[in-house]
């Protein structure tokens with residue numbers, strides 16, 4: 001059984017969760033967004049990290065509290081190194 | 097509210113009142129149903145005392161703030177924790193509308209939401225000495241009494257169906273029975289799954 005520690009409900013089985021892809025992807029805003037080239041827009045829309053190792057990603061507790069949160073997961077070992085709430089920064093040492 | 101003469105439990109077509117296991121002795125598992133409970137979804141900020149005070153005033157129950165806990169008296173309405181700012185109020189048949197109105201009045205002007213979801217779910221009751229064993233066949237929660245005792249609840253999956261599991265306090269001398277709040281459209285499937293999972297322990301249907 002692979003347990004994920006929901007920051008609200010506590011440890012629950014993986015099947016209760018859904019993966020939400022890379023975290024901390026910020027939509028270009030303000031004046032900078034007006035001047036963005038097509039290539040830069042494409043980079044924001046489509047290009048994602050695909051590391052072998054620590055990945056900062058979003059998860060949602062679909063079949064529980066339905067809240068989103070962030071996780072730092074090693075994509076190689078599937079070990080979850082940290083769980084932190086939306087709006088929080090990744091723990092020191094795990095930031096990419 | 098649904099006109100009462102049109103009310104129909106999602107398990108009606110199973111004719112459970114004529115179920116062969118109605119009078120079984122020595123059953124390790126007891127299944128039942130509480131139909132027509134009326135549900136209200138409540139959202140708000142539990143850190144604000146004007147919110148918690150208003151809920152206490154309208155429902156006469158202290159809002160459960162701790163994760164996976166429920167509050168309520170025997171036979172009365174219950175409030176189940178669903179998330180950090182979300183609760184499910186389980187009201188007795190016919191009382192949901194009145195309670196929702198009382199909540200809306202008490203919460204007027206606050207950043208809160210009261211949404212009646214009526215009889216969107218039915219409540220399957222499961223008890224007996226092997227209730228936890230049967231649930232564990234299809235649910236990954238830690239169901240040991242030390243981890244999931246009376247007064248606790250959880251939104252989870254049971255046999256792949258989304259459910260809200262709740263173990264209310266039992267009346268003195270009575271056996272505790274889990275409540276499984278399941279969406280109406282999943283109820284017949286889940287009932288069939290529970291009957292099958294109960295085979296090895298012996299089943300009694302208390303309807």
Ligand SMILES: [Zn+2]
Pocket residue numbers: 006007008009010061064065066067
């Ligand atoms: Zn959760």
